[in-house]
Amino acid sequence: xxxxxxxxxxxxxxxxxxxxxxxxxxxxxxxxxxxxxxxxxxxxxxxxxxxxxxxxxxxxxxxxxxxxxxxxxxxxxxxxxxxxxxxxxxxxxxxxxxxxxxxxxxxxxxxxxxxxxxxxxxxxxxxxxxxxxxxxxxxxxxxxxxxxxxxxxxxxxxxxxxxxxxxxxxxxxxxxxxxxxxxxxxxxxxxxxxxxxxxxxxxxxxxxxxxxxxxxxxxxxxxxxxxxxxxxxxxxxxxxxxxxx
Amino acid sequence: xxxxxxxxxxxxxxxxxxxxxxxxxxxxxxxxxxxxxxxxxxxxxxxxxxxxxxxxxxxxxxxxxxxxxxxxxxxxxxxxxxxxxxxxxxxxxxxxxxxxxxxxxxxxxxxxxxxxxxxxxxxxxxxxxxxxxxxxxxxxxxxxxxxxxxxxxxxxxxxxxxxxxxxxxxxxxxxxxxxxxxxxxxxxxxxxxxxxxxxxxxxxxxxxxxxxxxxxxxxxxxxxxxxxxxxxxxxxxx
Numbered sequence: 001x002x003x004x005x006x007x008x009x010x011x012x013x014x015x016x017x018x019x020x021x022x023x024x025x026x027x028x029x030x031x032x033x034x035x036x037x038x039x040x041x042x043x044x045x046x047x048x049x050x051x052x053x054x055x056x057x058x059x060x061x062x063x064x065x066x067x068x069x070x071x072x073x074x075x076x077x078x079x080x081x082x083x084x085x086x087x088x089x090x091x092x093x094x095x096x097x098x099x100x101x102x103x104x105x106x107x108x109x110x111x112x113x114x115x116x117x118x119x120x121x122x123x124x125x126x127x128x129x130x131x132x133x134x135x136x137x138x139x140x141x142x143x144x145x146x147x148x149x150x151x152x153x154x155x156x157x158x159x160x161x162x163x164x165x166x167x168x169x170x171x172x173x174x175x176x177x178x179x180x181x182x183x184x185x186x187x188x189x190x191x192x193x194x195x196x197x198x199x200x201x202x203x204x205x206x207x208x209x210x211x212x213x214x215x216x217x218x219x220x221x222x223x224x225x226x227x228x229x230x231x232x233x234x235x236x237x238x239x240x241x242x243x244x245x
Numbered sequence: 246x247x248x249x250x251x252x253x254x255x256x257x258x259x260x261x262x263x264x265x266x267x268x269x270x271x272x273x274x275x276x277x278x279x280x281x282x283x284x285x286x287x288x289x290x291x292x293x294x295x296x297x298x299x300x301x302x303x304x305x306x307x308x309x310x311x312x313x314x315x316x317x318x319x320x321x322x323x324x325x326x327x328x329x330x331x332x333x334x335x336x337x338x339x340x341x342x343x344x345x346x347x348x349x350x351x352x353x354x355x356x357x358x359x360x361x362x363x364x365x366x367x368x369x370x371x372x373x374x375x376x377x378x379x380x381x382x383x384x385x386x387x388x389x390x391x392x393x394x395x396x397x398x399x400x401x402x403x404x405x406x407x408x409x410x411x412x413x414x415x416x417x418x419x420x421x422x423x424x425x426x427x428x429x430x431x432x433x434x435x436x437x438x439x440x441x442x443x444x445x446x447x448x449x450x451x452x453x454x455x456x457x458x459x460x461x462x463x464x465x466x467x468x469x470x471x472x473x474x475x476x477x478x479x480x481x482x483x
Contacts, residue, residue: 031251032351035255043251071347072348075248079248082423083405083419085422086414087422095413096412105252108252109249111251112249112351113250113251116342116349120342120344120346138277141277143280144276144290144291144333144336145294145336148298152294152295152299155299179305180444182305185303186444187445190296191452194456196292197292201288201289
């Protein structure tokens with residue numbers, strides 16, 4: 001358990017050992033289809049496909065997936081409602097095609113979020129970062145991102161431990177106390193992150209590894225069958241999405 | 246406040262990605278140069294990215310009843326300067342999209358523009374302005390964090406208004422709608438984040454002074470045995 005439910009799901013997923021490039025093709029295709037196809041039936045079908053694939057073959061726990069999809073919902077609903085309220089001379093009112101417009105926005109956003117989650121809940125970040133090399137992102141940047149990923153779990157653990165200790169000492173009993181504790185919490189986590197980085201750096205330098213943390217990426221071969229099924233499925237989705245509209 | 250996946254039309258998603266790209270590339274170049282000169286800074290920058298991510302897990306009690314989380318871009322801009330934050334902020338946004346389902350991939354460019362470019366630059370400008378006009382470190386930090394937060398929220402609201410203009414009053418009406426709807430959470434958050442920054446720096450000045458001096462936030466204080474020598478030199482022995 002790492003403290004981030006989506007990351008835990010990614011490590012435990014049945015698709016964990018599939019090639020990240022294959023999963024990027026599938027999720028990327030679904031994300032683009034959710035964005036460009038008409039909301040009905042295109043985005044709805046994309047959303048359904050992402051949910052069925054995640055809960056079915058990829059065996060992502062329904063609870064984790066459901067919770068994660070729910071997170072952006074508040075923004076999506078408030079944003080969609082705001083977009084279809086009309087500001088006129090007579091005050092506020094609904095735009096002429098409010099229901100269709102709001103429905104379209106929600107469908108695009110929920111389907112897109114589900115497609116991103118399909119990638120997020122099946123592929124750990126450490127599998128995705130080497131793909132940045134292929135996109136010609138400089139090594140130094142990929143390494144900084146890798147260190148960020150590796151260090152954030154340690155810092156999250158520190159954060160929850162310190163917060164628990166503060167709460168046990170009534171550190172969050174009032175708003176005033178809570179702000180004071182939050183300031184100290186942020187300072188403690190920041191100084192710990194610096195300390196940790198310095199010690200890691202000293203440890204690596206002592207072992208002659210001055211160019212950073214070089215690790216061999218795990219080789220996860222691409223499956224021609226998965227790629228062919230993905231392409232056929234995406235083509236079918238696009239066809240139904242365009243013809244059905 | 247991040248724009249969710251699929252909420253921007255394709256043309257806007259591409260446009261904002263192109264707009265954010267030069268700043269992120271500039272930040273990446275700054276990081277590459279820094280790492281080439283000081284290889285150990287890979288770990289310090291990684292720690293800074295992890296801290297920015299983790300900062301969003303700190304819940305701040307809000308006056309409106311809800312709790313919200315700080316964005317940390319103003320703090321990052323003061324500590325590490327805006328170009329580096331353009332890159333670190335984008336990395337953190339990518340992580341937030343894939344680890345917290347917060348934001349999105351096609352909206353990454355738009356979110357990077359508001360949170361990793363406009364926020365840090367506006368926050369840093371406010372910080373410099375307060376420091377130049379004689380304000381101390383703490384008022385400067387308050388200004389940086391509050392302004393970075395407000396600038397991010399205003400930019401996001403304008404991005405949404407441009408993408409979804411009002412049927413009757415166009416962009417202006419939509420901007421008024423989005424600015425006022427999100428003001429309920431974002432304005433108290435900006436003030437809360439400014440306060441958090443002040444409390445954080447009050448601790449850092451005491452417990453992490455050498456780091457703040459190394460980052461150029463605080464002026465280097467002379468070593469205890471340096472000062473008397475400098476003073477004593479012209480007059481000889483006392």
